[in-house]
Amino acid sequence: MSATQAPILETRKLVKVFGGVRAIDGLDFSVRPGELHCILGPNGAGKSTLFKLLMGVERPSEGQVFYRGRDVTRLGTHERARLGLTCKFQNVPIYQELTVAQNLFVPLRRHHGVHQIPGETAKLLARLHLSGTEDLMANTLSHGQQQWLSIGMSLAARPEILLLDEPTAGMGPEETRETGEIVLELNRQGVTIVVIEHDMAIVRQLAPSVTVLHFGRLFAQGSMAQIENDPSVQDIYLGTGARH
Numbered sequence: 001m002s003a004t005q006a007p008i009l010e011t012r013k014l015v016k017v018f019g020g021v022r023a024i025d026g027l028d029f030s031v032r033p034g035e036l037h038c039i040l041g042p043n044g045a046g047k048s049t050l051f052k053l054l055m056g057v058e059r060p061s062e063g064q065v066f067y068r069g070r071d072v073t074r075l076g077t078h079e080r081a082r083l084g085l086t087c088k089f090q091n092v093p094i095y096q097e098l099t100v101a102q103n104l105f106v107p108l109r110r111h112h113g114v115h116q117i118p119g120e121t122a123k124l125l126a127r128l129h130l131s132g133t134e135d136l137m138a139n140t141l142s143h144g145q146q147q148w149l150s151i152g153m154s155l156a157a158r159p160e161i162l163l164l165d166e167p168t169a170g171m172g173p174e175e176t177r178e179t180g181e182i183v184l185e186l187n188r189q190g191v192t193i194v195v196i197e198h199d200m201a202i203v204r205q206l207a208p209s210v211t212v213l214h215f216g217r218l219f220a221q222g223s224m225a226q227i228e229n230d231p232s233v234q235d236i237y238l239g240t241g242a243r244h
Contacts, residue, residue, distance in 0.1 A: 162193050
């Protein structure tokens with residue numbers, strides 16, 4: 001990935017005000033094609049608000065959002081998805097009373113003929129460490145597997161960039177580790193990924209470029225090693241010397 005590449009996703013002077021509080025305060029943020037980028041920060045830092053602004057769930061009070069150089073500030077979530085910008089929210093939007101394959105049918109149908117869908121389903125499930133689960137009811141999957149299926153529903157839309165909101169929330173250590181493996185594999189396959197997380201273990205596993213938010217502002221940027229070794233980040237986010 002070249003440092004001179006134009007950003008695939010960018011915000012300029014982004015502001016979001018809720019009841020007089022600037023949840024996002026003049027944020028300039030960008031992600032380049034092929035990047036795996038993590039947004040860190042504790043509750044109240046503005047992570048979820050930024051996620052909603054990037055996806056078009058919320059409209060900014062000021063500033064702009066650009067996707068591949070196009071101003072998408074006023075476009076909604078579905079319009080952005082059609083352009084190649086998709087997301088997986090923290091709450092799993094799957095159909096519990098349908099099979100795994102049935103959950104994937106509608107998003108896959110947008111890009112494939114009916115006769116292609118079984119093969120495409122199998123390939124997609126292999127990418128998600130869910131091979132052989134086609135005929136299982138979604139409500140029989142573990143919490144982690146349901147999260148992976150939700151990611152699969154987003155991937156079926158063939159996104160250029162995928163935003164993940166705390167994808168390991170509620171998972172145990174093993175499923176957290178495996179989720180990290182899935183995210184790394186998807187990124188190696190060419191998907192640009194932005195992850196909002198507060199779990200330091202998964203961020204260390206991903207070892208991406210990291211942006212730290214503080215009261216809606218960009219507080220620090222760099223590699224995970226740089227962020228963890230920054231005393232100001234340790235003081236404000238991790239606790240001095242914290243390693244968890």
